[in-house]
Amino acid sequence: MRRKVHGERTAHQxxxxxxxxxxxxxPDGQRFEQHAxxxxxxxxAATVDDRREAVGSATPAGAGAAARRRRNGPA
Known part of the structure; x- marks a missing residue:
């Protein structure tokens, strides 16, 4: 079962x-506000340590969701 979006409003543009x-x-009935x-x-961007190993990263908005859709299908 998929999540249901009841509506959305612009917070900043x-x-x-x-x-x-x-x-x-x-799907379990839990309802909340999701900020995007x-x-x-x-x-x-990526944060690396002295050994040039990644310790953190940031990706473009939507990139994580796009990757999940490719793996799991639509949300």
């Missing part, structure tokens, strides 16, 4: 990003 809040209900951000020109 400018030339660089859009932020909105969605009213979401999970879309960047107009996304970037990727």
């Amino acid at each position: 400018d030339a660089w990003l859009n932020a909105w809040v969605a009213d979401v209900e999970l 951000v879309k960047l107009r020109r996304p970037a990727v």
Whole structure:
């Protein structure tokens, strides 16, 4: 079963990003507000230690969701 979006509203919008809040209900009936951000020109960054091993990262908005859809199908 899929999550259900009852509605969404814009929280912030400018030339660089859009932020909105969605009213979401999970299949088990739990309902909450989900906050999301879309960047107009996304970037990727990684934090590395002295051995050049990644210790953290950031990906473009939506990249994680796109990867999950490829693995699991639509949300």
